[in-house]
Amino acid sequence: MKRVFMVSLCCAYLFVWGRAVAFAADAPVLTLEKAMTIAKEQHPLLSAAREKVLRVEAKLREVEAGFGPKVDAVLSYSQVKDIPTTKALDPGTGVPIGIVPLGYEKTYAAGLRLTQLLYTGGSLRANRKAAEFEVDSARAEEVRTFQSVENSVRKNFFNLQRAVSKLKVAEEALLLAQEHLRQVEALYNNGVVAKNEVLRVQVAVSSAQLDRISALNTVDVMWKALERATGAQLRPPYELEEPESDYVASPLPENLEQLALASRADLLAMAHLRNAALAYADAAAGQARPQVSLQGEVTRTGDSFFPEDDDWKVMLVAQWRLYDSGEVGSRVEQARASSRELLHNMTDMERQVSLEVSTAQLNLASAQVRIQVAQDQLLSAEEDYRMALKRYTAQVGTNIDVLDSRLALNSARTALVDAVYDAYSGYADLLFAVGLDAFEGKTK
Numbered sequence: 001m002k003r004v005f006m007v008s009l010c011c012a013y014l015f016v017w018g019r020a021v022a023f024a025a026d027a028p029v030l031t032l033e034k035a036m037t038i039a040k041e042q043h044p045l046l047s048a049a050r051e052k053v054l055r056v057e058a059k060l061r062e063v064e065a066g067f068g069p070k071v072d073a074v075l076s077y078s079q080v081k082d083i084p085t086t087k088a089l090d091p092g093t094g095v096p097i098g099i100v101p102l103g104y105e106k107t108y109a110a111g112l113r114l115t116q117l118l119y120t121g122g123s124l125r126a127n128r129k130a131a132e133f134e135v136d137s138a139r140a141e142e143v144r145t146f147q148s149v150e151n152s153v154r155k156n157f158f159n160l161q162r163a164v165s166k167l168k169v170a171e172e173a174l175l176l177a178q179e180h181l182r183q184v185e186a187l188y189n190n191g192v193v194a195k196n197e198v199l200r201v202q203v204a205v206s207s208a209q210l211d212r213i214s215a216l217n218t219v220d221v222m223w224k225a226l227e228r229a230t231g232a233q234l235r236p237p238y239e240l241e242e243p244e245s246d247y248v249a250s251p252l253p254e255n256l257e258q259l260a261l262a263s264r265a266d267l268l269a270m271a272h273l274r275n276a277a278l279a280y281a282d283a284a285a286g287q288a289r290p291q292v293s294l295q296g297e298v299t300r301t302g303d304s305f306f307p308e309d310d311d312w313k314v315m316l317v318a319q320w321r322l323y324d325s326g327e328v329g330s331r332v333e334q335a336r337a338s339s340r341e342l343l344h345n346m347t348d349m350e351r352q353v354s355l356e357v358s359t360a361q362l363n364l365a366s367a368q369v370r371i372q373v374a375q376d377q378l379l380s381a382e383e384d385y386r387m388a389l390k391r392y393t394a395q396v397g398t399n400i401d402v403l404d405s406r407l408a409l410n411s412a413r414t415a416l417v418d419a420v421y422d423a424y425s426g427y428a429d430l431l432f433a434v435g436l437d438a439f440e441g442k443t444k
C-alpha cells in the first residue's frame with residue numbers, strides 16, 4: 001500500500017507539473033510595452049486626471065455662457081384679503097363718481113424674462129481667459145500624470161526583471177554548492193578529506209537554499225509592485241519576458257536640462273496657473289467698473305389660470321458700486337499674491353528640475369561604467385572559481401578557497417545584474433526628469 005501511495009503521489013505531482021509547464025508555455029508574455037498599454041487603459045490616476053480635464057472644460061463652458069442671453073420663464077400666483085381699489089373722479093369736477101379696482105383678489109401671472117449683459121468692465125473676458133489657462137494647466141497635469149505612471153511602470157518592470165535575474169543567480173549558486181557538496185562527499189567517502197569539510201559545504205548549500213527562497217519572495221513582491229504600478233492583475237495570465245543580460249544604450253537629445261525646463265509638463269501647468277491667477281486679478285478689478293445689462297419682460301396677468309392681459313417692458317440697467325469697503329481690492333490682491341507665489345514656486349521647481357536631470361545623467365553614466373567593470377569582474381571570478389575547484393579536486397587547494405571563490409562569483413553575477421538594471425532605471429529616471437515619452441525621446 002505504501003508503494004502504491006508513493007506511485008500515485010508521484011503521478012499526481014507529474015500531472016500538476018506538466019499542467020503548469022503547459023500553462024507557462026501558453027501564457028502571454030508580458031513586455032514593457034504591454035505593461036505600458038495596460039496601465040494606460042486601466043490605471044485610476046489617469047482616469048482621475050482625465051476627469052479633472054473634463055471638469056475644467058465644463059467650467060470654461062460655464063464662463064463662456066455668461067456672454068450669452070438668459071431667458072427665464074416666470075409663473076406666479078398671489079391672493080389678497082381685500083381687492084385694492086381707488087376712487088374714480090369726474091375729470092371735469094373732480095367729484096368722486098365710483099370705486100375702481102386696482103387688481104384682483106386672485107392674480108395669476110405668466111411671462112418670459114430676457115437678460116443680456118452688455119458691459120462688465122472686462123470681468124467676463126478675464127474670467128474666460130483664466131478658465132482657458134486652467135484648462136491648459138489641467139491638460140499639462142494630465143500629461144505629467146501619464147509620465148509619472150509610465151515611469152512607475154518602467155521602474156517596477158525593471159525591478160521585476162532584476163529580481164528574476166537575481167533568482168537565476170541564486171539558483172546557479174545553489175547548483176554550484178550542490179555540485180561541490182557531491183565532490184566533497186565523494187572525497188570524504190574515500191577518506192581524502194575530513195568530516196568538517198563536508199559540514200562546511202552543507203552549511204553553504206543551506207545558505208544558498210535560503211538565498212533562493214529570499215529571491216523567490218522578492219520576485220513575488222515585485223510582481224505585486226508592478227500590478228500596483230499598472231493598476232491591473234498581471235499574474236495570471238502573464239509570464240515575464242526573458243530579462244536583459246546587458247544594457248543597450250538608447251539615443252537621447254542634446255541639451256537635456258534646457259529641454260526639461262522648456263517642456264516639463266508640471267512646469268507648464270504651474271505657468272498656466274500663474275497666468276490664470278493674473279487673469280482672475282483682472283476679473284476682480286473689472287467688478288469695480290460699471291455693469292450694464294439689458295432686460296426685457298413680457299407678462300400676462302389676470303384672475304384666471306390662463307391670464308389674458310398682456311404687458312411688456314424693456315429696461316437698460318447700469319450699476320456702478322461706488323464703495324464696497326475694500327472687497328474688490330482684496331480680491332485683486334489675493335489673485336496677484338497667488339500669481340507671485342506661483343512664480344516663486346516655479347523658480348524653485350526649475351532648480352529642482354535641473355537637479356533631477358543632472359542626478360539622472362550622473363547615475364546613468366555611473367551605471368554604464370559599472371557594467372563594464374562588472375563584466376570584467378565576472379570573467380575573473382568565473383576563472384578563479386574554475387581554478388579553485390580544480391585545485392581542490394586535485395587536493396592542492398583548500399575547501400575554503402572553493403567556498404570563497406564561489407562567494408566571489410555570486411557577488412560578481414549579482415553586481416552585473418545590479419549594474420545593468422541600474423542603467424535601465426537611470427535611463428527611465430532621465431526620461432522622467434526631462435519629461436520625455438518612454439523610449440521615444442519625444443516630449444508630450
